[in-house]
Amino acid sequence: MARRIVIAGNWKMNKTVSEAVELAKAVVAKASEAPANVDLIVSPTYVCLTEVAKVVAGTRVALGAQDMHWEESGAFTGKISAAMLVSAGVKYVILGHSEQRQYFGETDETVNKKTRQALKHNLIPIVCVGELLAEREAAKTNEVNERQLKGAYAGISAEDAAKTVIAYEPVWAIGTGKVATVEQAQEAQAFIRKVLTGLYGAAVAEIIPIQYGGSMKPDNAKGLLAQKDIDGGLIGGASLKAEDFIGIALGA
Numbered sequence: 001m002a003r004r005i006v007i008a009g010n011w012k013m014n015k016t017v018s019e020a021v022e023l024a025k026a027v028v029a030k031a032s033e034a035p036a037n038v039d040l041i042v043s044p045t046y047v048c049l050t051e052v053a054k055v056v057a058g059t060r061v062a063l064g065a066q067d068m069h070w071e072e073s074g075a076f077t078g079k080i081s082a083a084m085l086v087s088a089g090v091k092y093v094i095l096g097h098s099e100q101r102q103y104f105g106e107t108d109e110t111v112n113k114k115t116r117q118a119l120k121h122n123l124i125p126i127v128c129v130g131e132l133l134a135e136r137e138a139a140k141t142n143e144v145n146e147r148q149l150k151g152a153y154a155g156i157s158a159e160d161a162a163k164t165v166i167a168y169e170p171v172w173a174i175g176t177g178k179v180a181t182v183e184q185a186q187e188a189q190a191f192i193r194k195v196l197t198g199l200y201g202a203a204v205a206e207i208i209p210i211q212y213g214g215s216m217k218p219d220n221a222k223g224l225l226a227q228k229d230i231d232g233g234l235i236g237g238a239s240l241k242a243e244d245f246i247g248i249a250l251g252a
């Protein structure tokens with residue numbers, strides 16, 4: 001079975017409600033240009049979810065969130081639950097993003113708890129892994145990705161793992177304009193699939209889409225997406241312009 005190509009916009013902490021609605025409308029207007037085998041996702045901030053949900057309803061663009069908490073509900077000031085996301089029309093949730101790991105205390109363990117909770121609520125987790133520049137320079141890329149992956153998927157069944165998406169994001173390439181070379185990205189992603197094969201067997205590993213993330217743009221997307229183990233992109237900066245976002249999907 002051919003893997004789907006998953007192109008997801010991560011809008012990060014950008015766009016007010018009205019700006020998010022405007023961007024979502026522009027993405028929807030251009031969505032038909034993207035090849036049919038591409039799944040398109042936009043991930044605005046929490047406060048924009050319900051309004052953007054109205055814009056994308058009934059279109060080929062799905063709604064994603066940028067994080068969630070692992071508990072059902074209760075005294076967790078400032079946090080958002082899986083059930084809340086589902087009630088807002090969310091289908092995908094980005095988990096373990098390097099900015100969460102770097103600035104907000106995310107660990108392999110919290111990524112695991114969130115991934116299990118998302119699956120319990122039928123949300124599709126986009127599980128982010130990736131090495132820091134210092135780790136790459138110390139030849140620890142595979143080791144770091146394996147640790148993060150095994151941490152995130154601990155205790156998760158093959159059946160559930162098959163529903164997830166993975167984003168390989170070398171941290172040194174995020175928002176820096178330094179895109180990984182196609183060889184670097186393919187090599188890391190082939191390794192990730194090898195780890196998945198070890199955990200779940202080849203059949204499951206073959207159907208999990210692995211996105212690349214880190215300064216992906218229309219002009220470098222085609223080369224990346226042509227690689228055997230690169231099945232889409234998690235797009236930050238370039239997802240804030242509908243034309244660039246869809247331009248990346250055109251490379252699929």
Ligand code: PGA
Pocket residue numbers: 010169173174175176177213214215216234235236237238
């Ligand atoms: P970037 O961000 O495309 O701006 O590098 C990617 C990401 O952090 O998901």
